[in-house]
Amino acid sequence: MSSEKSPRQSIIDGKPAQTKTRDARMGEGADNRFNSPLREAFGTSPFILTKFDQFLNWCRGSSMFMLQFGIACCSLEMMHTYAVKHDLDRFGSGVPRASPRQADTIIIPGTVVSKFAPRMKRVYDQMAEPKFVVNMGSCAISGGPFQEGYNVVKGAEEVIPVDIHVPGCPPRPEALVYGVVKLQERIANGESSPVVVKPYELEPFGDLEQDEVVEKLTEQLDDDDLVMRYNWADSP
Amino acid sequence: MSLEEPQPESTYVTDEGVDYDALESLLGAHVLGRETHLNAEAFVIRPDEVQEVLGLLKDEAGFDYLSCVTAQEYEDRYESIYHLKKYGDMTREVGVVVPVPRDDPVSQTAAPVYKTADWHEREAYDLVGIEYEGHPDLRRILLPETWQGHPLGLDYDQDKPQIVPYREHVNPIEGDYRDSDSDTMFINIGPHHPATHGVLHLKAVLDGEQVVDVDPDIGYLHRCEEQMCQQSTYRHQIMPYPDRWDYAPGGLMNEWAYARAVEDLADIDVPEYAQVIRTMGAELCRMCSHMLALGTFCLDIYGDFTAIFMYAMRDREKLQSILEDLTGQRMMFNYLRLGGVAWDLPEPREEFFEKTRDFLEDLPVATQEYHDLITSNEIFQIRTVGTGVLPPEAAKEYGATGPVARASGVDMDLRRDDPYGYYDELDWEVAVEHGCDNYSRLLVRMREVEQSAKIVEQCIDLLEEWPEEDREIQSNVPRTLKPDPDTEVYRGVEAAKGELGIYMRSDGTAKPARFKIRSPCFSNLSTLGEMAEGEYVADLIASLGSLDIILGEVDR
Numbered sequence: 001m002s003s004e005k006s007p008r009q010s011i012i013d014g015k016p017a018q019t020k021t022r023d024a025r026m027g028e029g030a031d032n033r034f035n036s037p038l039r040e041a042f043g044t045s046p047f048i049l050t051k052f053d054q055f056l057n058w059c060r061g062s063s064m065f066m067l068q069f070g071i072a073c074c075s076l077e078m079m080h081t082y083a084v085k086h087d088l089d090r091f092g093s094g095v096p097r098a099s100p101r102q103a104d105t106i107i108i109p110g111t112v113v114s115k116f117a118p119r120m121k122r123v124y125d126q127m128a129e130p131k132f133v134v135n136m137g138s139c140a141i142s143g144g145p146f147q148e149g150y151n152v153v154k155g156a157e158e159v160i161p162v163d164i165h166v167p168g169c170p171p172r173p174e175a176l177v178y179g180v181v182k183l184q185e186r187i188a189n190g191e192s193s194p195v196v197v198k199p200y201e202l203e204p205f206g207d208l209e210q211d212e213v214v215e216k217l218t219e220q221l222d223d224d225d226l227v228m229r230y231n232w233a234d235s236p
Numbered sequence: 237m238s239l240e241e242p243q244p245e246s247t248y249v250t251d252e253g254v255d256y257d258a259l260e261s262l263l264g265a266h267v268l269g270r271e272t273h274l275n276a277e278a279f280v281i282r283p284d285e286v287q288e289v290l291g292l293l294k295d296e297a298g299f300d301y302l303s304c305v306t307a308q309e310y311e312d313r314y315e316s317i318y319h320l321k322k323y324g325d326m327t328r329e330v331g332v333v334v335p336v337p338r339d340d341p342v343s344q345t346a347a348p349v350y351k352t353a354d355w356h357e358r359e360a361y362d363l364v365g366i367e368y369e370g371h372p373d374l375r376r377i378l379l380p381e382t383w384q385g386h387p388l389g390l391d392y393d394q395d396k397p398q399i400v401p402y403r404e405h406v407n408p409i410e411g412d413y414r415d416s417d418s419d420t421m422f423i424n425i426g427p428h429h430p431a432t433h434g435v436l437h438l439k440a441v442l443d444g445e446q447v448v449d450v451d452p453d454i455g456y457l458h459r460c461e462e463q464m465c466q467q468s469t470y471r472h473q474i475m476p477y478p479d480r481w482d483y484a485p486g487g488l489m490n491e492w493a494y495a496r497a498v499e500d501l502a503d504i505d506v507p508e509y510a511q512v513i514r515t516m517g518a519e520l521c522r523m524c525s526h527m528l529a530l531g532t533f534c535l536d537i538y539g540d541f542t543a544i545f546m547y548a549m550r551d552r553e554k555l556q557s558i559l560e561d562l563t564g565q566r567m568m569f570n571y572l573r574l575g576g577v578a579w580d581l582p583e584p585r586e587e588f589f590e591k592t593r594d595f596l597e598d599l600p601v602a603t604q605e606y607h608d609l610i611t612s613n614e615i616f617q618i619r620t621v622g623t624g625v626l627p628p629e630a631a632k633e634y635g636a637t638g639p640v641a642r643a644s645g646v647d648m649d650l651r652r653d654d655p656y657g658y659y660d661e662l663d664w665e666v667a668v669e670h671g672c673d674n675y676s677r678l679l680v681r682m683r684e685v686e687q688s689a690k691i692v693e694q695c696i697d698l699l700e701e702w703p704e705e706d707r708e709i710q711s712n713v714p715r716t717l718k719p720d721p722d723t724e725v726y727r728g729v730e731a732a733k734g735e736l737g738i739y740m741r742s743d744g745t746a747k748p749a750r751f752k753i754r755s756p757c758f759s760n761l762s763t764l765g766e767m768a769e770g771e772y773v774a775d776l777i778a779s780l781g782s783l784d785i786i787l788g789e790v791d792r
Binding site: 068069070071072073075076077079080083084085098100110111113114115116117118119120122123139145146148149150151152169170172202205208213214216217220221225226227228229230231232233 | 379380381382384387392394395396397398399400401402403427428429430433434435455456457458459460461463464467476477480483484485528545546549550552553556566567568787788
């Protein structure tokens with residue numbers, strides 16, 4: 001290989017690509033649908049040079065499988081986002097999967113209450129890595145209009161890490177589409193920094209610190225039973 | 237009044253209403269006193285005579301419908317109120333008040349008399365803390381079983397930590413479970429499952445393909461709606477919450493339930509023009525809600541996101557767009573106000589009328605499409621005809637209302653039987669089917685969509701010709717509403733799922749002292765065991781879909 005010319009330069013300087021067949025197929029006055037910006041950027045080269053993980057991120061962001069996960073009011077707008085008119089599938093992320101093992105993105109569309117949070121945590125745990133979370137609506141963000149309720153977890157972030165928040169009560173389908181596309185962009189760029197505010201964890205009952213509440217329940221629960229402990233007074 | 241089979245009027249009901257003195261003499265020495273609620277008189281009785289009194293009222297006086305059980309705590313006592321009605325005539329009401337002392341809150345259960353009392357009393361025990369003696373299965377229903385305290389009691393400390401377990405559920409038919417001679421298998425359906433329409437958990441025991449036992453486990457969306465309403469003011473703060481009970485969206489119908497109860501409580505008039513707008517809005521919501529029922533029911537039966545679901549969504553989009561023009565929001569309308577509505581129809585009015593008319597014109601074609609795709613489809617018929625049978629007697633026992641009751645041949649509809657709004661001025665019919673099965677429940681909903689369209693059409697005609705100087709949308713309501721202390725009212729409206737009732741007690745402040753929601757889905761869901769036990773597990777899913785439950789309303 002010549003030392004002056006890089007392999008890439010030699011391709012650029014080389015013979016023009018054979019485009020006869022393509023031109024013939026496209027016919028006269030053909031559109032430029034097949035000339036993607038990438039193709040133009042690389043000139044005649046049929047190759048794209050990139051890092052493998054960047055490529056993988058781009059794949060991930062362009063094909064997301066959503067978990068079919070309905071909680072409350074927002075799930076209605078989520079269904080509308082999947083269905084005709086808004087059609088989230090246009091953006092490569094509109095095929096809801098019924099099983100968490102087949103999904104990589106979960107939308108939390110509704111209020112998370114004390115009885116449901118452990119189950120939601122389990123569903124999240126069952127999803128394959130890497131996995132992403134979209135918080136839909138005020139309830140999932142902070143408890144929303146029900147924040148002062150005795151039974152309401154103040155946001156899904158107290159249980160699982162969240163990537164994107166879509167505010168609204170409920171957000172319009174357009175807003176959800178925007179949120180999902182933003183998530184796709186972030187994934188494709190390899191940016192992702194989910195935060196857990198104050199994790200409520202599933203832990204064995206026997207590991208809890210002994211106090212009044214625990215003592216009352218010792219007859220009902222075994223030491224290996226998984227429990228989630230809510231310290232409501234500490235919630236933001 | 238019911239239009240069919242006029243029942244012989246008992247001595248306790250006259251043309252003017254219920255003869256409470258005759259009822260009092262029927263109950264005789266059981267009556268300790270009488271209270272006057274705005275909707276009906278109520279008899280105060282001893283806590284150990286509940287079954288006897290309710291039995292008399294049911295068998296002798298014909299009160300066959302236990303609409304709601306309200307529990308509440310006073311400074312000096314607990315109280316359960318049984319709101320009784322008649323399926324034959326919804327305006328005939330009577331209340332039964334059962335006070336129990338605070339230090340020993342034990343009351344006799346009503347479950348042997350009315351099956352629907354089973355769930356209602358479990359809820360009362362869970363949230364308020366009254367114990368019902370002789371109850372078949374008195375455990376928590378909405379909150380986790382390890383919850384400490386009763387949150388709607390007066391001395392509940394909300395900041396106390398709580399521990400919620402996550403563990404394997406035990407087979408209720410334990411003797412057979414994991415027994416080598418037996419085939420029964422315990423299976424969890426939900427709380428995250430595509431067929432449960434939200435976060436419902438069914439504990440099912442199967443024998444092969446057949447359902448031996450099914451126990452709906454609810455409370456995964458119990459977001460304290462009653463507490464929220466009790467700490468909000470009547471005038472503006474409560475109104476957004478009803479939208480979030482039945483979010484199908486049944487928004488305007490739910491708002492109307494609240495508005496109707498307060499308008500009775502505080503004696504507020506509603507201008508006629510506003511009533512027409514309310515009627516139109518409520519019917520648009522009903523159509524929207526039934527479209528969802530239709531789409532998801534077929535989703536349960538046919539499988540994934542298929543044509544029918546998309547068609548139903550298409551029609552919902554159109555309806556939501558009309559409702560958005562009217563109210564400003566797609567789902568959470570917050571459009572009704574006490575004594576009227578928030579604002580008049582959108583300008584230009586002609587455009588709104590034209591848009592709505594366009595939808596109504598397209599509707600017969602769409603309905604025909606649905607009939608081609610669904611009701612005349614052989615697969616669908618095989619799956620639904622004769623499955624999930626709910627006999628009329630059972631429907632009444634469980635307090636089923638709405639399309640579920642009407643599909644079992646129970647001819648009831650509050651819009652006709654207890655008229656409100658503008659319904660009694662309009663020409664429409666109540667859809668009743670006698671098949672009692674999943675198919676009938678779908679047919680009732682589809683026929684109701686057609687009737688709703690008829691109502692909306694008449695409302696549009698009325699609104700179009702309404703004289704401009706007469707378009708009053710709101711009556712005078714005090715800025716801060718403080719109804720007289722200790723006024724109690726229980727009022728229902730016909731929401732998409734059935735009777736949505738509100739019980740309210742005022743204590744002279746701007747916030748209700750007790751706010752109880754009688755959710756139609758809650759009672760309808762309790763019929764599931766009746767419909768599904770002994771059937772195939774696939775029919776269990778179909779029956780659940782046909783009930784059209786919205787978990788936000790079941791759990792509140």
